[in-house]
Amino acid sequence: MLRVKRGCVAFLMLGLFARAAIGGPRKVIIDTDPGTDDAMAIMLALNSPEFDVRALTVVPGNVTAAQGLENALRMVSLADRCDILVAGGAQHPLFQKLVTAEFWHGKNGLANVELPPSKCKKDPRWGPDLIIEMVHANPHEITLVPIGPLTNIALAIEKDPSIVPLVKEVVIMGGSITGGNVNASAEANIANDPEAAQIVFQAGWPLTMVGLDVGDKTLLTRKHIEAFKKNPGPVSDFMYKVADFLIGLSEKFGETGTPMYDPLAVGVALDSTLVKAPAMHVDVETRGEFTRGETVANRRGANERNVLHHFPDGDRYVIEGLDKVEPNAKVCTEVNAEKFLQMFVSRIQGK
Numbered sequence: 001m002l003r004v005k006r007g008c009v010a011f012l013m014l015g016l017f018a019r020a021a022i023g024g025p026r027k028v029i030i031d032t033d034p035g036t037d038d039a040m041a042i043m044l045a046l047n048s049p050e051f052d053v054r055a056l057t058v059v060p061g062n063v064t065a066a067q068g069l070e071n072a073l074r075m076v077s078l079a080d081r082c083d084i085l086v087a088g089g090a091q092h093p094l095f096q097k098l099v100t101a102e103f104w105h106g107k108n109g110l111a112n113v114e115l116p117p118s119k120c121k122k123d124p125r126w127g128p129d130l131i132i133e134m135v136h137a138n139p140h141e142i143t144l145v146p147i148g149p150l151t152n153i154a155l156a157i158e159k160d161p162s163i164v165p166l167v168k169e170v171v172i173m174g175g176s177i178t179g180g181n182v183n184a185s186a187e188a189n190i191a192n193d194p195e196a197a198q199i200v201f202q203a204g205w206p207l208t209m210v211g212l213d214v215g216d217k218t219l220l221t222r223k224h225i226e227a228f229k230k231n232p233g234p235v236s237d238f239m240y241k242v243a244d245f246l247i248g249l250s251e252k253f254g255e256t257g258t259p260m261y262d263p264l265a266v267g268v269a270l271d272s273t274l275v276k277a278p279a280m281h282v283d284v285e286t287r288g289e290f291t292r293g294e295t296v297a298n299r300r301g302a303n304e305r306n307v308l309h310h311f312p313d314g315d316r317y318v319i320e321g322l323d324k325v326e327p328n329a330k331v332c333t334e335v336n337a338e339k340f341l342q343m344f345v346s347r348i349q350g351k
């Protein structure tokens with residue numbers, strides 16, 4: 001009997017090691033301000049076998065903290081995933097008033113779709129605390145996917161900076177190096193909490209920025225969502241209604257499709273070959289009159305070195321060389337949009 005038992009234990013251990021070696025599903029925490037495109041991102045993540053979504057932490061942005069928490073709870077319930085922890089977090093940005101976006105997401109933030117009341121219960125912990133606890137409990141295994149303002153992530157870093165080297169990677173939806181969407185310079189997630197974003201960008205962890213530069217090239221159209229009608233299900237029906245609302249809004253502004261901002265961040269976390277993402281140093285402007293909330297990327301990786309000289313005709317600075325600037329982010333600049341859109345549609349239809 002003992003010999004058989006030893007054999008079973010050895011086989012089990014081998015299986016566990018093999019699973020670890022080939023990499024089982026990635027442990028993921030999504031920080032979200034749900035939000036119509038957040039909803040599509042969350043449903044993509046829940047229907048991707050590469051991901052083991054452990055928690056949703058909710059941040060105010062598209063909607064208030066309370067509305068976002070209710071929306072997150074209703075979505076995990078719709079997907080029959082009450083095993084996923086759902087926790088509220090910050091109630092407002094670090095230093096500015098919240099700007100909510102019902103204009104773009106509908107009164108309830110979910111395209112005015114009334115989902116059934118949730119069967120799931122919220123986790124009693126505060127979102128940043130939940131992130132801290134889960135990172136320490138799963139060192140070097142957690143992928144953070146923030147797809148809203150970065151308030152919760154910044155609070156987690158400020159409360160416990162030791163999590164930074166323990167996080168596997170951070171893939172954010174946010175920022176832009178080709179102009180903003182809330183104004184000429186700032187993208188909504190960064191604009192809603194620039195100080196939080198600067199903390200997150202300067203933390204020193206592996207960060208990928210999935211910004212407007214690629215989101216605006218990844219448009220979901222009516223052609224794509226027809227597949228949801230052909231293959232109905234509770235989730236794909238919900239996704240059809242959300243996408244129909246968003247595409248209708250885009251059509252009002254002369255566009256044919258809706259940018260898949262948040263879902264693409266999940267897509268990049270799933271498959272980084274979907275994008276080209278050169279390493280750059282990114283700072284977040286927090287003081288500019290016209291540029292507060294802009295993600296300012298140094299594409300050349302250097303700053304000119306100016307040295308003050310005293311000349312007979314007066315003092316002036318003289319350029320005397322270039323100083324290297326260490327990158328702190330991979331900035332997505334190109335995307336295989338159709339490959340991602342097919343991934344999204346194929347994983348959601350029929351669910």
Ligand code: RIB
Pocket residue numbers: 033035036037038061062147148149173181187188189261262
């Ligand atoms: O700029 C787009 C981002 O702002 C997305 O995350 C969207 O959900 C909104 O939060």
Ligand code: CA
Pocket residue numbers: 032033034035037038062147148262
């Ligand atoms: Ca969002």
